[in-house]
Amino acid sequence: MNVQQYAGSGQAAAIFGMYLPDHIEEYPNVQVLSADMSVAASLDRFIYQSPEKFTELGIAEQNLVGISAGMASEGYTCVAVAQAAFITMRAYEMDRQYLGYMQNKVILVGLNSGFYLQYFGNTHYCIEDLAIMRQIPGMTVLSPADAAEAVMAFEAALNCPGPVYIRLTGGSQAPTVYHETCPFTIGKNNILRESQDVCLFTTGACTGYSVQAVEILSQQGIETRLVDVHTLKPFDTESVREAKNCKLIVTAEEHNIVGGLGTTIADILAEDGGYPPLLKLGVKDRFSKPGDYDYVMHQHRLSPNLIAEDIKNKLQSL
Amino acid sequence: MIDKELINQLEQLAKKIRVDIIRTGYLAGKNGAHFGGSLSPVEILAVLYSCFVSFDKNDMEHRDRVILSKGHAALAHYCTLYECGIMTKADLDSFEQNGSDIVAHAKRNLSRGLDFSGGSLSLGTSYSVGVAHACKRKGLDNHIYTLIGDGEMNEGLIWEALMFAGHNRLDNLTIIIDHNHLQADGTIEEVMNTAPLEDKLKAFGFDVIQVDGHSVSELYEAFSQQPNGRPMAIIAETVKGKGVSFIENKAKWHHSSLNEARYQKALKDLGEEVENG
Numbered sequence: 001m002n003v004q005q006y007a008g009s010g011q012a013a014a015i016f017g018m019y020l021p022d023h024i025e026e027y028p029n030v031q032v033l034s035a036d037m038s039v040a041a042s043l044d045r046f047i048y049q050s051p052e053k054f055t056e057l058g059i060a061e062q063n064l065v066g067i068s069a070g071m072a073s074e075g076y077t078c079v080a081v082a083q084a085a086f087i088t089m090r091a092y093e094m095d096r097q098y099l100g101y102m103q104n105k106v107i108l109v110g111l112n113s114g115f116y117l118q119y120f121g122n123t124h125y126c127i128e129d130l131a132i133m134r135q136i137p138g139m140t141v142l143s144p145a146d147a148a149e150a151v152m153a154f155e156a157a158l159n160c161p162g163p164v165y166i167r168l169t170g171g172s173q174a175p176t177v178y179h180e181t182c183p184f185t186i187g188k189n190n191i192l193r194e195s196q197d198v199c200l201f202t203t204g205a206c207t208g209y210s211v212q213a214v215e216i217l218s219q220q221g222i223e224t225r226l227v228d229v230h231t232l233k234p235f236d237t238e239s240v241r242e243a244k245n246c247k248l249i250v251t252a253e254e255h256n257i258v259g260g261l262g263t264t265i266a267d268i269l270a271e272d273g274g275y276p277p278l279l280k281l282g283v284k285d286r287f288s289k290p291g292d293y294d295y296v297m298h299q300h301r302l303s304p305n306l307i308a309e310d311i312k313n314k315l316q317s318l
Numbered sequence: 319m320i321d322k323e324l325i326n327q328l329e330q331l332a333k334k335i336r337v338d339i340i341r342t343g344y345l346a347g348k349n350g351a352h353f354g355g356s357l358s359p360v361e362i363l364a365v366l367y368s369c370f371v372s373f374d375k376n377d378m379e380h381r382d383r384v385i386l387s388k389g390h391a392a393l394a395h396y397c398t399l400y401e402c403g404i405m406t407k408a409d410l411d412s413f414e415q416n417g418s419d420i421v422a423h424a425k426r427n428l429s430r431g432l433d434f435s436g437g438s439l440s441l442g443t444s445y446s447v448g449v450a451h452a453c454k455r456k457g458l459d460n461h462i463y464t465l466i467g468d469g470e471m472n473e474g475l476i477w478e479a480l481m482f483a484g485h486n487r488l489d490n491l492t493i494i495i496d497h498n499h500l501q502a503d504g505t506i507e508e509v510m511n512t513a514p515l516e517d518k519l520k521a522f523g524f525d526v527i528q529v530d531g532h533s534v535s536e537l538y539e540a541f542s543q544q545p546n547g548r549p550m551a552i553i554a555e556t557v558k559g560k561g562v563s564f565i566e567n568k569a570k571w572h573h574s575s576l577n578e579a580r581y582q583k584a585l586k587d588l589g590e591e592v593e594n595g
Contacts, residue, residue, distance in 0.1 A: 031455075055451065063444050063478035070448020073426075073433075074456060093438060094475075098445065102426055102435050 001155070003148035007176045010042075011150035011168040012111050016081070017042030019151045021049050027158060031071055033057055035064040035082035041111055043081070061086040062094050068106045069098030077105050077158060083117075084110025084167060085126040088133055099163035100136035107157045107164045114169040114204060114254035115288065115296040122287045125296075126167075130203075131259025133165040134233040140164040140186060141232040145177040145207035149230055152184035160186055169254055170205025171293070177207050177228065187231050189239040195223035198311060199243035202252040203229040203261050209297065210252050212304035217311060224311070229261055240268045243275075248315055250279045252307055254297070257282040279314045281307060320538040324369075328534040331401060332364045333588060336561045338397035338410065340584045343576060346414040350575035352422060353565050356394035358498040358531070358556040359465055363398040365537040366463060366494075373404060378428060382460050383453075385446040387476075388467035388496060389436020390573070392424040404431040422573075440473035442466075443493070447479045450491040450549075464493045469501030472510045477522070484523020489545035493524075496531065498558035502572050515553055524551040531556035562587045 006014040016032075024030065024046070033055045038047060047054045055071075057064045061082045068078040080087065087110050088095065099106050110129055117124040133141045140162060144150040150168060157164040182190065192207075193214060202210040207228050214224040225246065227239055243249050249269070251262035262280030269275040283300050290296070297303050301310055336357060343351030367373075371382045386395050396413065399405040409430060412418035419425040423437030433449070434442050446464040453460055470476065483491055495515065499506045506512055519526045525546055529536040531554025540552045558572075559565030562584045576584065582592050 031452075052455070057482065060478040060482070062475045063447075063482060066441060066444025066475065066479060067448035067451060067482060070445040070450075071452040071455075072448075073445070074449060074452035076452060076455075094441065094444075097435065097438055097441055 001152065001181055003151070003178055003181050006147040006151055007179065008172060009147040010172045011144060011147050011170065012040070012109070013042040013172070014147035014151050015109070015154045016046060019154065021046045024050055024053065027077065029075065029077050030079060030158065031055065031076045032079045032081065033064055033068050035059055035061045035086070037081050037083065037111060041081050061091045065091045065094035065098055065106070065108070069102065069104040072104035072106050077107070079107045079109060081109045081111065083124065084113035084129050085124055088126065088129040088165070092132060095133070095139070096136050100138050103138055103162060105161070105163065107166060109166050109168065111168050113167045115293055116169060116171055118292050118296070119290055121290040125288060127254070127256045127283050128259070129165070129167055130232050130255050130261065131263070134264070138162055139233065141167070142186070142230060143167040143169070143203040143232055144230050145204060145228050146170065146174060148176070148178040149184065153230060156184055156186050167204060170208070174205045175208030175211065177211060184230070187234040187236055189236040190228040190230065191225065191239070192228050193224060193226040195225040196246060197223045198248045198250060198315065199225040199227065199246040200250045200252060200311070201227045201229050201261060201265055203232065204254055206252050206254045206302060209302060209304045210307060213307035213311070216304060216308035220312065222312060222315065232261065232264060235264055237268055240265055241272065246276055247318065248276050248279060248311070250281060250311055252281040252302065254302060255282055256285055258285050277318065279311065281310055320535045325535055328361070328364050328368055331368060332360045332534065334401050335360050335364060335394065335397045336588050337585065337590050338400060339393055340562065340576070340581065340588065342397065342410055342413045343393060344581045346575070348575050349414045350573055351393050351414070352390040352573050353562070354500065354558040354568065354571040355388060355467065355498070356391050357560045357562060357565065358558045359391055359394055359496040359554070360560065361532050361534050361537055362465065362494055362496065362554055363394055365534050365541060367398055367402045369538060370541045371463070372460065373431060375429065380458060380460055383433050383446065383449050383462045385434045385442045385449070385462070385464045386424065386436045387440065387442030387446065387464055388470050389423045389438070389442060391465065391496070392422060392436060395424060395432070396420060399431045439467070439470040440475040443476050444479040447483045447488065447491065450483065450488045451486060454488065454490055460490065462491045464491065466493055466495050468495055468497045468499065468506050468512060469509070471495070471512045480519070480522045480524070483549045487523070487547055488549045489547050491549040492541070492552065493549070494552045494554055496556055497553050498556040500558040500567065500569055502569060504569060519551040524549050526551045526553060528553045528555065532560060
C-alpha cells in the first residue's frame with residue numbers, strides 16, 4: 001500500500017473517499033450503511049460507483065446496527081458509518097447483542113471521535129468509546145493514528161473475522177505519523193521510537209501530538225520510547241512488558257482516563273507487578289469547555305508542550 | 319379458501335403446541351416460563367409453519383426466515399418447531415437446564431430453525447428488516463416473518479425499523495403483531511397506548527390486515543395475501559395466556575411457574591387427559 005497518497009487527508013476521507021472506491025472489486029461482499037453521514041464520511045464517489053452496495057438509514061444509529069447485523073447474517077460484510085458518540089453510546093446495546101453476542105460481521109466506523117467536532121460541544125465529543133467498546137466480548141477495537149493508518153486498520157478489519165469498532169479521530173489538519181508504508185497487524189502495537197528512559201503509550205490522533213512531545217523531551221535530554229497503540233483489543237500485552245525497565249510509563253489519550261488506554265495498561269501493570277509508576281494523561285473524568293481542537297486538547301493538557309511538561313515534572317518527582 | 323379438514327388439523331396442532339408449552343414450562347419447575355406471551359401466538363405459529371414457511375435443512379439459503387422479536391415467546395417457538403420436526407424432543411427436554419441454549423430467550427441456531435438470539439425487545443424487528451433487505455439484494459424469492467409483541471411496540475427501535483421497511487418497500491416482509499393487550503405492568507391501554515395501531519402502520523408504509531389471532535382460517539387467509547409492493551402487517555387480536563383459564567388475561571402470568579395442581583388444571587383446560595402424579 002502506498003501510504004503517501006493519504007497524507008493530509010482526514011481518516012474518513014482516506015478510507016471512504018479513496019481506499020474503498022479504489023479497492024471495492026476486491027471485496028464483493030462488502031455493503032456500506034450510513035446514518036445520514038455519507039457526505040460527512042466522503043462516501044459520494046463510492047455511492048456513485050456502487051449504489052447497489054450502499055444503504056442509507058437516516059438518522060437512526062440503533063437501526064443502523066440492527067439492519068447491518070441482519071444483512072451480515074445473510075453473508076455480507078457490513079460497514080456501518082455514524083458519528084462515534086452515537087454508534088457507540090446510543091447503539092451500545094445493539095453493538096453488544098447483534099455483534100458481540102451474535103458475532104455478526106459488522107465493522108462499526110465511529111466518525112469524529114474525541115474532540116474533533118470542536119464547536120459542536122460535549123453532546124458530540126466522544127471520550128468514552130474505547131472504554132465501552134472494549135467491554136464487549138469478541139469485539140476488536142482499533143484506534144488509528146492518522147489517515148494512512150486508518151486505511152491500514154480498515155483493510156485489516158475487512159480481512160479479520162468477527163465484529164470490529166474503528167475509532168476515527170483528528171481531521172485533515174492532524175499531524176501525519178506514517179510517511180511510509182509499515183506493517184499493520186491487529187493486536188501488535190507499532191513502536192515509533194526506541195528508548196529506555198520513559199515509555200509513552202498513545203493512540204489515535206493523539207499519537208501525532210505525542211510524536212511532537214517526545215521531540216521536545218529529547219531536546220531537554222529525556223529520551224522516550226513511543227508506542228502507537230492502534231489496537232485496544234486484543235491488547236498487545238507484550239509491548240507493555242517490554243517497558244518494565246523504564247523509569248516511567250505514560251499513557252496519553254484523547255479519551256477519558258477512566259476505562260481507556262491508561263486503564264488497560266494499569267490493569268496489566270497491577271496484575272504483573274514490578275513496574276515503574278504510571279502517569280495517565282487524558283481527560284480527567286469531566287466534560288469540556290468547547291472550542292477549537294487545539295483549545296480543547298490544551299484544556300486537557302494533551303497539546304505537545306503540555307504532554308512533555310507533565311512527563312518531565314513526573315520524572316523529576318520520582 | 320381453507321377447507322374444514324385443514325382447519326381441524328391446524329386447531330389440533332395448536333392444541334398440541336399449547337400442551338407442549340404447559341408440559342415443558344412445568345418441567346422447568348421454579349425457574350418458571352413465559353406462559354402468557356407463549357400461549358397467545360400459538361395459532362399464528364401453527365398456521366405459519368404448517369402452511370407457509372419453507373424450511374429445508376438441505377437448502378438453508380432459500381428458507382423463509384421466522385424471527386421472534388418478542389423473544390420471550392421462545393417457548394412457543396420451540397414447541398412449534400418440535401411439532402413440525404425441526405427441533406427434537408431432546409432439545410425440548412433441555413429447556414432451562416443448566417448449560418442448555420434452549421432457555422427463556424432463544425439463541426440463534428439455524429439447524430434448530432432459530433434465526434435470531436431474541437430477548438431484548440425490539441432488536442429482532444430491526445434485525446429482520448435487515449435480513450429482508452439483504453434477501454432482496456441477494457435476489458432471493460423467500461419471505462421474512464417477524465413476530466412482534468404489542469407491548470414491545472413501546473420501543474423506539476421498532477419504529478425506526480418499520481420506517482426503513484416502508485421506505486424501502488420491503489414486500490418480502492410480513493410482521494405479525496401479537497395484540498394480546500397486556501404487558502408486565504397492566505393493559506396496553508393503561509401502560510402505553512399504541513392505538514390507533516392500524517393507522518400508524520399504514521402511515522409507515524405497510525399494508526395492514528386485522529384478524530382474530532386465534533382463528534386459524536382468518537390467519538390462513540391473511541398469510542395468503544400476495545405482496546403488493548409494500549411490507550405487510552397482520553394485527554392479530556389475541557388473548558394472553560389463551561386456553562388456560564387461570565392464565566388468560568392475567569399480567570402476573572407473563573412469567574411464572576406452575577405447581578402440580580395448576581399443571582393438572584392447565585392440562586384439563588386444554589382438553590388433555592390429566593396425568594397421575
